[in-house]
Amino acid sequence: MSTNGSPREAVIEIRNLSKIYRDFWGRKKVRALNALSLDVYRGEVFGLLGPNGSGKTTTLKLLLGLLFPTEGEIRILGQPASDVRKNERIGYLPEESYLYKFLNADETLDFYGRLFNMSAAQRRERTEKLLNDVKITHARKRQLREYSKGMTRRIGLAQALINDPDLVLLDEPTSGLDPQGNRDMKDLILNLKSQGKTILMCSHLLPDVQDVCDRIAILDGGELKLLGRVDELLKSQNQTQVISTQLSPAAVAEVEAVLRKHGAEFTVDHPTVDLEKLFLQTIREAKERPGRRLVTEENVQKSAT
């Protein structure tokens, strides 16, 4: 149900999906997916998690029609997964950027734009916008074989968005990116969500999933083990957290006394900053104030006291 009470539209519907890989002689080799059923709703960021070999990438490839299901049914935007027409409204970023290395960025986006029957003017406009969004403009004329991994991921994302899709499928989107690139990718995902797009992402980088996903599914051994909203799943029901501005030692002692009186077990400490935030802040400050500024353990201890 959506927040206004109306039934939510399922963009992806998976029912009893199974996939068995067979050898050349048709003998069963491995059951990669076993009776998976789930829905992905319009406008949400859905995370598909699991350890290696859990079936996340298999699920994604079944959705894209790169593999055929052994059993079960998939519908995407109301059409079967095998229907090519559904691809008009989806974008796909593969795990590795399987792009044509002999093309440059302009040619790459132009080529994929043509595959959507976009006119030359549309392709030009989208190419300019996407190259700016993914910050590749400076290298647009270089062949992709000369790109770094981060740049390749970004151009891969650009081609996934060339048709302004309603549904975006991302396979390990933050894999191989530096922290800044990682942040940019997550911001982009949240930006897409704010535009009403639906995103399905596979990842095993849990902090990234936690930052952006609304709902997650955890797979293991090809089976669905957990499904639900991130905020509800991660809430620890039997603990209470209080965060306050800096308290004096006397105030801290009073708080501890109250808690002891109620028989609570507790710890009082300074909250820690997210390492990603610290990293990004340091880089930002270094750009704003050039010149060496060395922060050592000693400096930190001195500033604490």
Added chain:
Amino acid sequence: MDFNPTSFEIAPALVGWLVVFGSCVLIVCAATLFGMLVSRGVSGPSIWGSELAGTVHDIVAMSPRRVWALTGLTFREAARRKLVYVGLVFLLLFMFAGWFLSGSDLPGEFQVKQYVSVVLTAITWLVPLMVLLLSCWGIPEDIRLRSMHTVVTKPVHRSEIVLGRMLGYGLVGTVVIATVAVVGYFWIGRMLPPSAKAHLTCRRPVFGKLSFLDREGNAVEKGINTGDVWEFRSYIEGATKARALWTFDGVNESMLDSDGNLILESRFLAFRSYKGDMQRSLYFQFALVNPETGLRYADPKFKTVNEFRSRTDTYPRQLKDGEETRDLLKDLVTSKGQLTVEVACIDPNQYIGMARPDLFIRTPDAPFRLGYFKAILCSEMVMLLVVFLGVATSTFAKGPVSTWLTSVTIVVGLTARDFMGGLVRDPEVMKKLALYAGQQEAAQQGGGVFESIYRILTHMNPVTPLPEGPGYAAMQAVDNAILGFLWLVYQIIPNFDSLHHAITFLAEGFDVPWDSAVLPSIALTAGFFLPCLLLGHFALRVRELESK
């Protein structure tokens, strides 16, 4: 010329193509329907039906823009790979190996034959070799590197991928052929000595129908066999009533040269039953005959047989026949345009050998560049055929296997097609085999697989008819079914005769005729296009593109 040029007829060829194509489609549909029934049970036929409808829709709903995008991608990929440039350099170097041909003291027409053969052979076989490697590896590499994933996850039909690849590699091959053809044309012109340049022309022959009279003057199908296994040519005996008769159709003023002369070009062989005067060639005589009225003009001048070289004889419009003057077109050519040319051997107990193409009316020559262009067009057709086959096989096989499969198909088409035709008793091949004494008969003996096994085990003679009985009838029915299948396989192997002929025509100094060389080449390539496209589409559609 050592082959008999025949006109290509579009209607029977189209019917033949429809039969073969339709049979293959029916077999594939039946096999897939059966497979669906086995794997999916009662829901199999409906799934099969929807897949079939989807396939038809995919083929019909192809987008030209997407196909062109994939064509451009393929072209760029090939152009940015070094293989094309390496191949081009290698090709040009190979052509210049003909530098060793220069300084030859052969007669002019043989020098022309050498240079033209080197250039055309290099173009015709090295360019397809290059595109073979490109086309057989393109899609498999795409699948292996997973770059195909970013394409099929767009609204792209499988047929568009196949067609885009075909057009892309075809374009690459065309550019290479065009480049090498232009270089080759100027190279031939520059390398030929001035004495040979006069032979750099395209003769335009008009061939007639050949028949014979035996030594008693009776009409027979063939002349005498003087002991040659290859019965392409047969002989007439000298100083008898034996004659070789060529009947030409459509003889009119346009066949005369600018001076109003009829030019006959001939190349006969001589067979001496005794040595005779070795300093002199054998004599023969021409006679021009009106086949309706029987009016004859016998050329009073005897001609000599120029073995292995052609000779031309000119007949003016007004022929002096004793006291009278005959108008060639009005008196000797019928109202329907028929003219018969009779050849008689003069020397007693000597023989002159001929085949249908050994005498023709030589109409005004075409410029060499026209024939060269047509021969290049035939080479282009071979290149495109290789592309179609290579791309189609690459949709279901990996690069090395696809290369092997395509190469084998081409090699079998070049070297073993007649053998296969003899096995399946193809009428055209049987006609060819009939030129080899005893071959046709031998090909018809022995029956099919199971009949042969039966005959071997029971020591039964190949010519003895089988006994009557249901078992024997069943055996023959199975053999016929196998033969039918082999016939289908035989039809799938491309027939490169028209290409051979195109090179031979030009190398021998003839224009490459549309009806017996160019049109069959175009039809051959066009005939493979749709089946290859469908095969490629079907193969890509049913396979999982996730590389393993």
